Amino acid sequence: MSLSKKILLGMGLGVLVGLLFNFALPNAFDIVNNYIFIPVGKIFLNLIKMLVVPIVLVSLILGTAGVSDPKKLGRIGLKTVSFFLITTALAIVLALGTALIVKPGIGDYQLDGADYEATEAPPVIETLLNIIPTNPINAMVQENMLQIIAFAIFIGFAMARLGTKVDGLLKLVEQANNVLMYLVNMVMKFAPYGAFALIATAIGGQGFSAIAAMSKYLFVVLFVLLIHFVFVYGSALKFLGKMSLITFIKGFSPAMIVAFSTSSSNATLPVSMDAAQKNLGVSKTVSGFVQPLGATINMDGTAIMQGVATVFIAQVVAQDLTLSQLITVLLTATLASIGTAGVPGVGLIMLSMVLTSVGLPVEAIALVLGVDRLIDMFRTTVNITGDAVCAVIVDRSEGNNDLDDLERS
Template sequence: MPKLALHWQIAIAILLAVIVGLASGADASIGGVKLVAIYAFVGTLFLNALKMLIVPLVTSSIISGMAGVGGDRLESLGGKTLLFYACSSLIAILIGLTVVNIIAPGSGDTQALAASLSGDDPELQATLSKVEGRSAADIVQVFERMIPTNIVDAAANGEMLGMIFFSLLFGFFLARNDSPQAKTLLNFWQGTMDVMTSITMWVMKFAPIGVFGLIAKTVATTGFDAFTPMLKFFIATSLALLIHAFVAMPLILRFIGRVHPQKHYQAMAPALLTAFSTASSSATLPLTMECVQDRAGVSKSTSGFVLPLGATVNMDGTALYECVAAMFIAQVYGLDLSIGQQFTVVMVALLTSIGVAGIPAASLVAISVILGTIGLPLEGIGLLLVTDRILDMMRTAVNVFSDSCAAVVIARLEGEDTAIARN
């Protein structure tokens, strides 16, 4: 009997989790133990296992990738990567801006929505405490942390940008050292990457169970009733994300990468479903790299350079969400933004999607920066809390898909004959 493909296992787990989560709710228990706690325990174990792989996998992949790229390709590869990420994020933001202007989810009965922004709400107060005092200066601080004073401390605290910068430097100079010791060191990092890839594949055998726990917990605690007042906003954001993922990116794959979009979707299915379930680009990175290398056929040198960088700075879904959310809050408050103000929203969303990624509550911090720029109160963030978890899952999947598209397109531009181009 043929084994069911991983992405189908994960899809079935998501469907079962939705059914079980709705049936159990937040209060059901077995033997005095709440089912939600069991869901959370299973999901957290899986998430922790993925996060455990990030530092050694990213470090070994970048160092091996840089050493494999060499000086001749580095400038070309780096320039194409940064250009792709900037353009794809800008396209995503413009799609979000267009959709939110057409649907206008914050128009209509805005008094009811505005009245729901109670300053006494504990959840809102907790959220505001995270973003209060944040400004565009935080973007600069994030880039300052790109050069860490202690690389071990940066890795321990999950400061990916600093770890990536160090790994790029290490790989760059390792490639230029011809000593026997350097060759031994290169073999060590390549061996480490191979072992980490094997561990990743082993962890992914438990993905359906972990995904079930993560989704069941989310559905059991949030349900769907709370979405009704925010339905227009949810639809507008979801539609914009879908347009970017199923229209804009496939066009780029087809006409720039010269690959069949459907084959790329099939190759990336396990990573996309895992990204949706975990709502973490970084946690999904090990599986993203495995899918891009083994299923899409991109070389380890290219994917090892492009993907870790993308998981840190390329946030198409997040940038799109920031733009739609800021425009929605402006509409709720009855503020008709001029073309100039909307352009400001676009530019700030583009910058914050790159720079604020290393800050806790990153999307909310970025939105608070945008709100401050156009003169709206931070309490408007309270409107976003109801739908934030589900939309976070959706925008994370879009982030990961964009990273994978970048790896495939750049590989093709670099002359690689990827598997999905050959098939």
């Protein structure tokens, strides 16, 4: 049985076991969850997270060093950031439009007793200014991805300019990359068990009453995520990447499954890059540059959640959003995806920023918290898919012919 099938089997069993505890054994769930599911899931997550920082550092150094022409590096960077901003804006427009049509917030929702304390995000300009690390080692310790990315790009650029003078260092980094990818393959052998435990925790911990009460909101978010995945990414792949969505899904499914299980773009990054390079034929140079950057600043799935949640909360409090407010939501959510990069709990922080920008009560976030864990699994899958789609398109635009061979096969 292939690894992907094993992980899917683990996820399926996790769903069944989670539902069993939810409906038949709710009192026993906490004991089993605390002593079995959480430890197993935590071990799997820690094994992957252990590799994230070194893989981002090494892959970006190799990716940048492989682009000897500074103009080419700037061109790849411009294409990447442009794609991320455009797809994020499209995601929010789809979310706002669908929510306004379906009206998920019309119903008997009570804000009485709802409480949510928003964490204040740093200003966008402060985040941009802090991209350059004063202490690269400290940036790695704190897992500040933007600073790690900046440092790696500087090192890679210097190595590209120095050429043969640093052949020994380049070979060392390449060997480090080989070691890390070998470790990724080792860790992935534990993935079926980790996926089982994480899914069982997520499903078993969700009260059925909470899911039923928020079913309309949940449906709208999942529907827009599906539309964005199939039509936006599918069209981008077909017309810009010259690749069918089916071919892409077949190659990238291992990473999508891990993203669904872990609900973390950064934790999935090692698997995402491995799948893009080995299964989709994306060059190490482009994959090493685009995907780590995307895992940090590209959040289409999260943007969809914010758009639907904003309209949902506005309808709950009976406040009609004007055209100017809808535009404000679009701009705020798009910029916030970069401005809050690397901040823990980024999705809810971004949502609190969006709600504040249009004068909606931040405490209403408490309404959507009940089903946010379930939504997080789906939106993370969309987030990392967008990164890989961008990598395919950028690599195609840079003349990678391996993508043609993949599509023909």
